[in-house]
Amino acid sequence: MSRISRGNLEYELDRASNADLMQASALIAESMLENPFNEWLFPEVASRRDRTSSYYNLLLRHHYIPNGICEIIRHQSRVVGISVWHLPAKWKIPESTSSAILEEVRDLFDSNLFEVGRGIREIESKHPQFPHLYAGLTVVAPEMQGTGLGSILYGTLLTYADEHNLPIYLELTRERDQSWIKGLGFEVTGEIDIADGPTLWTCLRLPTPS
Template identity: 25%
Template sequence: MGITVRPAQLSDVPEVARVLGIAFCDDPIVEWLIRDDATRGRRAAALFAAQARHHFVPLGGVEVACNAAGSIVGAALWAPPGRWHADDADSLRQLPQLVWAFRHRLIVAARLADRMMTAHPREPHWYLAVIGTLPGVRGQGYGQALLRSRLDRCDAYGVPAYLESSKPANVPYYERFGFDVTGTLDVTGGGPPLWPMWRPSR
């Protein structure tokens, strides 16, 4: 089985969004924000499409994992040091898709984003905002390949990395790559928590 990791182009955004929408259907935060099981995957895909197209791809922060046939089966959205927060122009461009994704919970989603921003480390770092693979390929090394691709560069340039895990079961997985939990973050006002994780460069 061949695993290829490559930078994503704007033309990849629809497929990146589709894959991540499927990958995050059972994510506790996404479930909390998008309550409808029937539409969650498509609406989450709209969220990821907006983020990828208007923030992460222009920053060179989107990588995709492809199988031997060249199909995208996983993706990671990274932001470089000092660029983890979308500016007002980027946010405005994302708004139509965010309205469709969150509907009447748009204000709730905005409040969640504000809480995450307040708690975000200010020290320069690469920020792993999103990583996911299709359920059918989990455990086959695609997530590991995506992580290693960017973390190797973090180490080469002496830059730390940061993420928030939305599943406690994923915490030990990230710990294998050198991330450490720095606390528990309540961004939902009593709903599902996040586990912030920091990785010093090696």
């Protein structure tokens, strides 16, 4: 764990554990409530927050924390930011994990399961064929966006990428985030138009020589 100051506020940057599941999944649900991609995942407004929280709790517990690099930022013991990234060839959920969580996933997506599965496969097919780090998720509490916490969360990933000479790949779910991600050295490389769903923007950052 490391302590970070921004203005007159103190934060803690730490690796996430299962003890953080409830706060982290609730934060993701709050931050993504009106995100176009999340609206496509869970079209029913009344249940969207609860389903989103349950879905990401599942992913955190079974994939993000055990198989990825999952970091959180705390402020006064509250989780206010989270990021998840994966090493090369580690980003895809293992088949054994998919089988273990299948029933819970079915319950969450209900009649939307086939459409979501088709869209996810389309997204996965766009991953680069060369070794790359994958930045799968970064969210900051809505009231703290624009304070630099997102850049803090990307810090470990960018450092690792440059030290190991690896590119970073990600998908943006909101067009307005392009200028911010370009400020971290990414280029927008293409679009993914999900059938009957939202548009995503693929982005790539090449390593920066030291």
